[in-house]
Amino acid sequence: MTKDNNFLAYLYLFLTVTFWAGNFVVGKLASFYEVPPFSLNFYRWLFAWLILAPFTIPEILEKRNYIIKNYKLFIVLGVTSITVFNSIVYYSLNFTQVISGVLMISTIPVMIMFFSSILKIEKTNIFQIIGVVFSFAGVIMIITKANIEILKNLDFNKGDITHGYSNVFMGFVFYIVKRKKI
Helix, strand or coil, rough: CCCCHHHHHHHHHHHHHHHHHHHHHHHHHHHCCCCCHHHCCCHHHHHHHHHHHHHHHHHHHCCHHHHHCHHHHHHHHHHHHHHHHHHHHHHHHCCCCCCCCCHHCCCCCHHHHHHHHHCCCCCCCHHHHHHHHHHHHHHHHHHHCCCCCCHHHHCCCCCHHHHHHHHHHHCCCCCCCCHHHC
């Protein structure tokens, strides 16, 4: 890889996490103004579509036969991952802090591994398990500020629990994607 490619890769990674974190901040701000989660989700994806349509329509038209052949799967994935998951995340931000939401979403890879492993889609290897342990330990360190006594008094609110359910749900959605090898 050249230095320009490395720079672009890091720039894209930075932009990805920035936009993703911004999504949570916008979701929390919307809760202050009582914007309904489904409305926020609808407008988010409408504007994303308007921005991306000029770049993606040619490829969509080129692959229309594949899309038509698999339309039921795309409908299920669209409803579950775009509509339900994101709306639940926005709903949960009415009751929890942005940092909790961002930390909770980091459990999705664990859910994907869990479903893929127990449903025999993909074997989990030792490196994945080590990665999950380090990730989980990092989240615990952030939540507790490295004070294990805080774990004894940890209290989850309605938003944390709702967000947790959405992560389990999203893990199952990604299991479907892996199973279908989309």
